[in-house]
Amino acid sequence: xxxxxxxxxxxxxxxxxxxxxxxxxxxxxxxxxxxxxxxxxxxxxxxxxxxxxxxxxxxxxxxxxxxxxxxxxxxxxxxxxxxxxxxxxxxxxxxxxxxxxxxxxxxxxxxxxxxx
Amino acid sequence: xxxxxxxxxxxxxxxxxxxxxxxxxxxxxxxxxxxxxxxxxxxxxxxxxxxxxxxxxxxxxxxxxxxxxxxxxxxxxxxxxxxxxxxxxxxxxxxxxxxxxxxxxxxxxxxxxxxxxxxxxxxxxxxxxxxxxxxxxxxxxxxxxxxxxxxxxxxxxxxxxxxxxxxxxxxxxxxxxxxxxxxxxxxxxxxxxxxxxxxxxxxxxxxxxxxxxxxxxxxxxxxxxxxxxxxxxxxxxxxxxxxxxxxxxxxxxxxxxxxxxxxxxxxxxxxxxxxxxxxxx
Numbered sequence: 001x002x003x004x005x006x007x008x009x010x011x012x013x014x015x016x017x018x019x020x021x022x023x024x025x026x027x028x029x030x031x032x033x034x035x036x037x038x039x040x041x042x043x044x045x046x047x048x049x050x051x052x053x054x055x056x057x058x059x060x061x062x063x064x065x066x067x068x069x070x071x072x073x074x075x076x077x078x079x080x081x082x083x084x085x086x087x088x089x090x091x092x093x094x095x096x097x098x099x100x101x102x103x104x105x106x107x108x109x110x111x112x113x114x115x116x
Numbered sequence: 117x118x119x120x121x122x123x124x125x126x127x128x129x130x131x132x133x134x135x136x137x138x139x140x141x142x143x144x145x146x147x148x149x150x151x152x153x154x155x156x157x158x159x160x161x162x163x164x165x166x167x168x169x170x171x172x173x174x175x176x177x178x179x180x181x182x183x184x185x186x187x188x189x190x191x192x193x194x195x196x197x198x199x200x201x202x203x204x205x206x207x208x209x210x211x212x213x214x215x216x217x218x219x220x221x222x223x224x225x226x227x228x229x230x231x232x233x234x235x236x237x238x239x240x241x242x243x244x245x246x247x248x249x250x251x252x253x254x255x256x257x258x259x260x261x262x263x264x265x266x267x268x269x270x271x272x273x274x275x276x277x278x279x280x281x282x283x284x285x286x287x288x289x290x291x292x293x294x295x296x297x298x299x300x301x302x303x304x305x306x307x308x309x310x311x312x313x314x315x316x317x318x319x320x321x322x323x324x325x326x327x328x329x330x331x332x333x334x335x336x337x338x339x340x341x342x343x344x345x346x347x348x349x350x351x352x353x354x355x356x357x358x359x360x361x362x363x364x365x366x367x368x369x370x371x372x373x374x375x376x377x378x379x380x381x382x383x384x385x386x387x388x389x390x391x392x393x394x395x396x397x
Binding site: 046050064074 | 309315318319322323324325326328329330332333334336337338339340341342343344345346347348349350351352354368
């Protein structure tokens with residue numbers, strides 16, 4: 001079986017400080033295409049919720065006339081969800097509050113081409 | 117006819133004494149079929165004259181039809197049947213507010229807020245009524261019962277305050293801010309397009325859905341309270357953050373404005389909105 005085209009990107013993202021998991025998800029169905037997560041992280045749940053959030057932001061933005069959504073970050077008391085999408089796929093990262101979001105954002109923007 | 121309405125109609129036809137008429141009446145009300153909803157509620161009440169929720173349904177249909185006094189009378193009946201019915205208090209407060217009877221509206225909403233502390237829409241309405249009352253008293257030089265002109269002056273002052281709430285924070289920059297209540301309605305701020313069109317309500321209604329998804333995500337992933345959602349589009353950076361009473365602040369800035377600056381503006385707008393909302397407890 002050949003290696004997943006997302007393996008390199010996911011390996012790079014999981015090494016960022018505070019990242020608990022990262023995955024490539026189908027935006028429409030929220031199903032995991034490939035993932036790299038720490039033990040205890042339920043990738044299926046994260047994937048479904050992050051994809052739904054990204055999809056909603058994209059649809060709401062279009063309705064508000066704000067064009068295509070790029071990078072999205074949800075900041076919460078006990079963590080962050082970052083997402084960026086292209087061609088029906090979303091790259092999702094789940095991170096701890098201590099994570100360096102600037103670096104994660106940069107890495108995710110650089111990885112966008114892999115979703116094409 | 118929607119599938120739900122069809123199903124409920126069939127169920128009611130099979131058992132005309134069933135309480136399903138309340139679900140059917142509500143579904144018709146939500147679908148805007150108010151004449152039909154009114155008929156269903158009346159027929160149901162013929163069999164269930166002492167059901168407080170059925171009278172509440174009738175009152176809500178009356179309000180949607182613009183029949184404020186009839187709605188008020190119906191809610192009055194609800195309170196006789198169920199003295200602690202929060203929906204009736206809330207409804208009566210709304211009608212009295214629309215009729216300009218602010219002190220009476222405040223009394224009903226205050227009772228409703230005490231009975232249901234979790235309903236942010238009551239808290240929001242109560243704050244608005246109290247703010248209007250305060251400004252009307254000022255306009256009327258402190259007289260006990262503000263007159264019609266005082267109420268209009270108070271209304272204007274609230275509208276102006278709301279419109280200008282974030283103006284000094286935003287300055288002449290390429291960004292805009294809105295305070296949206298729990299239902300996504302614009303409570304303060306302004307969203308004007310480059311063409312000068314005010315699209316505050318449309319943008320507010322559209323972006324409230326993002327807040328709902330964020331809430332769902334943090335709840336299921338046990339991430340605690342959400343603090344912000346920030347996303348970038350080809351045209352703008354959009355930042356959302358929660359404020360008092362389940363309201364939300366939205367800042368949108370040109371995509372050329374740095375992300376960190378947008379976040380800073382968002383924090384200041386949230387602080388301003390909280391202070392403004394808390395002025396009237």
